[in-house]
Amino acid sequence: MPETTDILVIGGGVMGLWAALGAAEAGLSVVLVEAGKIGGGASGGLLGALFPWMPDRWDAKKQYQLDALAALPDEIARLEDATGLSAGFRRVGRVVPLPGPHLRDIALRHQRDAEANWQAGTTRFHWHVRDGAPDGVDLDPSTCAAGHVFDTLAARIEPRALGRLLRAALERQPTARIIEHAAVTSLDPVRGRAELSSGHAPLAFSHTIIAAGAASFPLLQSLLPPLPKPLGQGVKGQAALLRATLDPAAPVVFLDGIYIVAHENGLAAVGSTSENSYADADTTDDRLDAVIERARALMPALRDADVVERWAGIRPKAIGRDPLVGSLPGHPSVIALTGGFKITFGVAHRLAISALDGVLGRSLAPLPENFTLEGQLRREFGPRA
Ligand SMILES: Cc1cc2nc3c(=O)[nH]c(=O)nc-3n(C[C@H](O)[C@H](O)[C@H](O)COP(=O)(O)OP(=O)(O)OC[C@H]3O[C@@H](n4cnc5c(N)ncnc54)[C@H](O)[C@@H]3O)c2cc1C
Known part of the structure; x- marks a missing residue:
């Protein structure tokens, strides 16, 4: 019998970690599956610059990023207090x-x-x-x-320290479980079932959050009608x-x-x-x-x-050069959380809340149109995409 969970998070980078933590803090059961080791993808890097977009041509996505950067220190401090670890954040x-x-x-x-x-x-x-x-x-x-x-406004964080902090915070959550060194090899969103590699039993889920970094794009695309170009x-x-x-x-x-x-x-x-x-x-x-x-x-x-x-x-x-977040057309149980490109560390905590808003039926962090899958498809391929 497959293990059953409210939320299956695919990918243990900064996006998946924030999402899994947010889901567990909201009282949901969550399994985070990571193909390698937690923080072993792009999130395990060295720089950690937290830069805002330019202040001109102001729009909803720039305000979203600004609000995320402004809120990050409190989010980090809360987790540092709980775990005793540091993320190496400073608004320098x-x-x-x-x-x-x-x-x-x-x-x-x-x-x-x-x-x-x-x-x-x-x-x-x-x-x-x-x-x-x-x-x-x-x-x-x-x-x-x-x-x-x-x-x-700009700041910096130590990416690997952030990964350790998020992992420690997640491990304190009674409803969360981490599976490392196992990849999700196939997803059936209709039955709510995922197959895993490395001899792990399949998982049954109510919702899945695809936060597999660059590997998210082919995974998401496999669940969509054919597109003229890759999703990212x-x-x-x-x-x-x-x-x-x-x-x-x-x-x-x-x-x-x-x-x-x-x-x-x-x-x-x-x-x-x-x-x-x-x-x-x-x-x-x-x-x-x-x-x-x-x-x-x-x-x-x-x-x-x-x-x-x-x-x-x-x-x-992502194809639209912005973070790609939110449920898939035709598959409301599948939620994208990827495409942060060069700004991920400063916005991942907010994007995770936005991704969970759809699951929890609330609107804590409404997404700018540009960040949604539908918005990016429309922008790239026209209104009928
Ligand atoms: C040189 C460099 C410098 C950067 N500098 C900055 C910076 O200064 N500031 C900034 O904000 N961003 C920066 N970035 C970008 C940032 O690192 C990424 O945008 C961010 O880490 C992406 O996080 P993620 O969680 O989406 O992906 P990842 O961290 O790549 O995590 C995805 C995870 O999913 C796992 N996975 C993939 N497929 C599966 C599967 N099928 N099943 C299970 N798990 C799977 C992978 O193993 C991986 O661990 C930089 C990136 C690079 C390369």
């Missing part, structure tokens, strides 16, 4: 050097946009345009020829960890796709590449060498820092 802000005057003009427009739009409840966040290089951040002065931006793709990224004595309170630095993130443990993460095609998912190569070199050029303090770890992962990018 972000510095963006401005090498040329035209970039300063754009930044000044964004400063006004942020004053108008960056508000979550009564909390305001700011996008300051300042002269010269930032105090206390060791940057090549030529990169700040036209000044720099400092925004007060994996985008490879490479990053590295350097032993550098940066101040852990230092802002995240970002310039031309290069991130430098100082973590609490005295290590600095640098990244990242964006590769739409790749031969294998796990290896690093000279593209990462180039990223490290650019980071060293940007921040002289990294020039002699030893590389402690090189890492690669596959980011899930």
Whole structure:
């Protein structure tokens, strides 16, 4: 006989962990099935930058992300209090050097946009345009020829510490169970039944949340009528960890796709590449060498820092380039929770609530149209999709 559960969560990355925790906290029974080890996918990386979208052209999805970023510290603190673990979160802000005057003009427009739009409840966040290089951040002065931006909304988290925290919080829930090293090999949404690999008994579920990262797209697509294009793709990224004595309170630095993130443990993460095609998912190569070199050029303090770890992962990018959340047309018991691409760590807690809203018949975190599967299909393939 299959084990029966209210919620089957497929995938133990940051999306699946938040969803499983939310379901268990709502009193539902939940089984989280992870093909490898918890946090062993894209969520087991190094960077953990929590960046907002640009403050211009304001819309519901930008407000959703802003509210999520604003709410994250309290969510993390609640779990840290319960488990005694740390997620390495800090709202350190972000510095963006401005090498040329035209970039300063754009930044000044964004400063006004942020004053108008960056508000979550009564909390305001700011996008300051300042002269010269930032105090206390060791940057090549030529990169700040036209000044720099400092925004007060960006933050950072230590991805692996977050995974450990979420796992520990989930393990404290009496209605939750984790199965590692077993993949869901087939789903029958009509009978509410999933087959598992590795000799595990099948599972019977009322709802299933597909949070399998980039592997979610073919799984979801197998349950939909044929589409002219894939529902999403994996985008490879490479990053590295350097032993550098940066101040852990230092802002995240970002310039031309290069991130430098100082973590609490005295290590600095640098990244990242964006590769739409790749031969294998796990290896690093000279593209990462180039990223490290650019980071060293940007921040002289990294020039002699030893590389402690090189890492690669596959980011899930949905067809509409936004997170892909919510129930499948024709299969209300199947809920997508994927596609966070480069912003997942800052929004996964809210997206999980949104995913569960459909199950629990409530509306705690209404989804912007762009984040729903139906919205993304309509945008890509027209109103009849
Ligand atoms: C180099 C790099 C840098 C990044 N930097 C940032 C950053 O600074 N900030 C940010 O917010 N995001 C960043 N990201 C993106 C972020 O890591 C991902 O968007 C996020 O981790 C995706 O989480 P997820 O839970 O959707 O997927 P994953 O973490 O990939 O989890 C999916 C899990 O599902 C499991 N799985 C797959 N198929 C099955 C199956 N059939 N059955 C059971 N389990 C299955 C996998 O084993 C995996 O563990 C970065 C990514 C990379 C690669």
